Amino acid sequence: MLQMKDILLVDDNLAMLWVWEQTLLKRGYNIMTARDGLEALTILQDNPQIQFVLSDWMMPNMNGIELCTKLKSVEYKRYIFFVLLSGKNDQPSIVEGINAGADDFFVKSANIDEVDARVKAGFRTLALHNEIVEKNNRLDSAYATIKKDLESAGELVKRLLPTKRKFTGVELSYVSIPSAQIGGDMLGYMQLDEEHVAFYLFDVAGHGVSSALMSFSIQQSITANSDKGELLKTVIPHPPYYKITPPHEVIKQLNSIYLTNEQSLLYFTMAYSVLNVKTGKLSFSVAGHPPLVWLHNKSGTAEFIGQDSFVVGAFDFVEYKTSHIQLEHGDKIWMYSDGLTEAEYGMKQFSEEGLKNAVIDFRHHPTSTQTELLVDRVRDWQQSVQFNDDVSVLAVEWTGYSKGKHTCNTKLSTKVNAQFFT
């Protein structure tokens, strides 16, 4: 920081002005002078480096108190150290000066060493102030940088979400909203082969950067292809050279990949499911995650299907299980994170019951709009658009499979199979 030496002297008495100017010049300060408060304001405006003002009391046009009040007002955006010159023991004036915001008082007859010491003290205060302001500016800009980084990270995370809303035999819709720029919730679905579509949703504990990074990494592990094949398809030595990995195996493998030590609080909960789009047979595994909702199209009823099971990534000894159900045409399966059911209004939570009712109420709407409708309902209920936790929800309808529609997207599986055949 530059050495601050600029002082503005304000006095209508030319003789006094000259005496003070000479005294302070001798001590090495840079001095500018003004004849009254109005002139002082003009000089300050033209010389933005000046932060120290030494002013007389009684002056025409604008006196010392008026000048002080002006410089110390909120509208005046510059920090000025303001000193009033006063007569000896002029108590009432000093009180008035303090009320106007003056920082110090110099007695006109004061000894030069005392004046110099007080001026130095004033500059020390200014230096401290300026340092804090500068630090604050640096913090503000660092914060802006971090915020921008997080926003672009958030955009990247969004790109990991699926874009397709329809496969042969299946229609899907989802909403995923992080509580901050990035969150720990993630969901996805993909065609495993002509007959199987996998879909899943997971929720990394906590929210914020570390949760989001873990969530990003898990998403990669689920979708990655490697020489050893994929997590979701296990290599076998005979045609078709792969088998669909059962849901509990998928979760068990993720558990061993993401096993953390006791120092870490990071773990995740997950629901993973594979639907046979030809038969409507659904297998699923749930790990420490809220149950799925199964909407029965024919009866218009809904039930929770869940499993009590350990979370993923916390313990090495755990086993998971796969359950099987048979869907009917038009049945839907909903997956969601607890940010939805634990949305709060006062002491109440939206609750699983609230979710189940909504799923039933929306059943006649197109599947593509149902997740949006649900999130809007929760927002209305909690009377706030903003959620305190990451919220994600995925709805999957088994529309059924007719022979005419044999245009499966087998891109994902052919890529891997080609590798196996060579």
Next chain:
Amino acid sequence: MQHKIINQGQCTVLHITEDRFDARLAPEFRNKLAELSPNIDMHLVLDLSQVRFMDSSGLGAVMAAYKMLRGKKMSVVNPQRAVKELLKLTRMDQLISCYENVDDAIAVNA
């Protein structure tokens, strides 16, 4: 984190006197446990009777505590419905016993 600690022979009772056991509380709870755990003789009793809501971070802190105890017993006293359901959903109720009151929990070691 508002809490009380009572040492009763081989038991250490940690009473969490907060109604939300969430991301805000979790780091403090973990530090407290790291400080306490070497001095816990046999059994950590966690009194959660006042906790109305526990989120995933809170649960993570409880799981970390379980691991930190390295085989010493851990139990929970009188959890409210939401907490109890969370412990059941994540099967933590298999690792952490649940008692109706502190006396019952302590009696296990008597």
